[in-house]
Amino acid sequence: MRALPVGDRALLVEVSTDEEAQALHADLLRRRAEGSLSVREIVPAARTVLLDGLDDPAGLATRLTTSELPPAPARAQEAVEIPVRYDGPDLAAVAGHWDVSPQEVARIHTAAEFRVAFCGFAPGFGYLTGLPARYGVPRHATPRTTVPAGSVGLAGPYTGVYPRSSPGGWQLIGTTDAVLWDHARVPAALLSPGTPVRFVPVES
Numbered sequence: 001m002r003a004l005p006v007g008d009r010a011l012l013v014e015v016s017t018d019e020e021a022q023a024l025h026a027d028l029l030r031r032r033a034e035g036s037l038s039v040r041e042i043v044p045a046a047r048t049v050l051l052d053g054l055d056d057p058a059g060l061a062t063r064l065t066t067s068e069l070p071p072a073p074a075r076a077q078e079a080v081e082i083p084v085r086y087d088g089p090d091l092a093a094v095a096g097h098w099d100v101s102p103q104e105v106a107r108i109h110t111a112a113e114f115r116v117a118f119c120g121f122a123p124g125f126g127y128l129t130g131l132p133a134r135y136g137v138p139r140h141a142t143p144r145t146t147v148p149a150g151s152v153g154l155a156g157p158y159t160g161v162y163p164r165s166s167p168g169g170w171q172l173i174g175t176t177d178a179v180l181w182d183h184a185r186v187p188a189a190l191l192s193p194g195t196p197v198r199f200v201p202v203e204s
Contacts, residue, residue, distance in 0.1 A: 001069065003061035010052040011061055017047065018117050018129055018157070020069060024049050025193060027070055044118040044193045046127070079196040082161065084110070084152050085204045088172035094154060097137050097171075105173060106201055108135065114159060114197040119189070124163035124181030126191035133157065143169035150176045152199070159199075174199075 001024075002014045015021050025044040028051065031037035037060075040053025054060055086106035095102045114130035131154075139155045144167060147153070151162045153170030162168060163180035180190050191197065 001065050003064050005057060005061070006050065006052075009054050009057060010050065011054060011057045011064075013049045013051065013064060015047055015049075015069070021045065021047050021049060022115065022117055022129075022194070023069055023071055029194075045120070046118065077194075077196060079113075079198045080190060081198050081200050082152075082176050082178045083202045084174040084176050084199045085202055086174040087204045088152065088174045090153075090171040091173045094137055094171050094173050098135060109159070109173065110199050110201050112199075114199070116191045116193050116195040116197065117158070118193050119191065121160075122163055122166060122181075124189045124191070125160055126180075126189075126193075126195070126197075128159040128191075128197055129157060130197075131157065131159065137171050139169040140171070141169075143167050147172065148175070150178070152176055 004012045004014065006012050013024060015024055021044055025042065028037060028042050028049065032039055032042065038055055039051050043050040086102070091102045091105060095105050098105060100108070112130040114128040116126040117129045119126050136157050137154050146165055147162050147168035149162055149164045151172045152174040153160055153162065153168065153172045155170040160170060161176060161178065161180055178190065181188055
């Protein structure tokens, strides 16, 4: 673990894996809830966690880098279920990557237990981990200029759902009617870091 200063009141903490980043994020949230950590924002990413609004960033950096990172605790939160039609234009290509049938892609994907590792790219877009490493797939060499809202895609170790129409290079395996970002909803984002997620197959 390495802690780097960011300005006068922030730290960027680097770890080795996305699992460690999720564990660190969960531990920092716990400390803040208990009152043992005073911080304004805790923002996870793939292998980093940014802490902003610290009173003593240097002291916290020392404590973090000299302590052992606890495993991520099991969450009691109920999984968000996202209904998916496995009808994406890249379903056959992903089946080829995995050396299975398109129907088996859907079965494998819906059997996985996902968790939001971090959010980014667009409001409401969560990077979900949960597929075994052997099911990682490459992004398209040339991104599509338009990916429809509700598209369910794979890229590297992640699954994601496009909250709005945008360019994108992920392998699209399905579509959903779930609303990932709604200004009228509180909170606006359906998914947040740490949220467990299940994909549920529905008929096209």
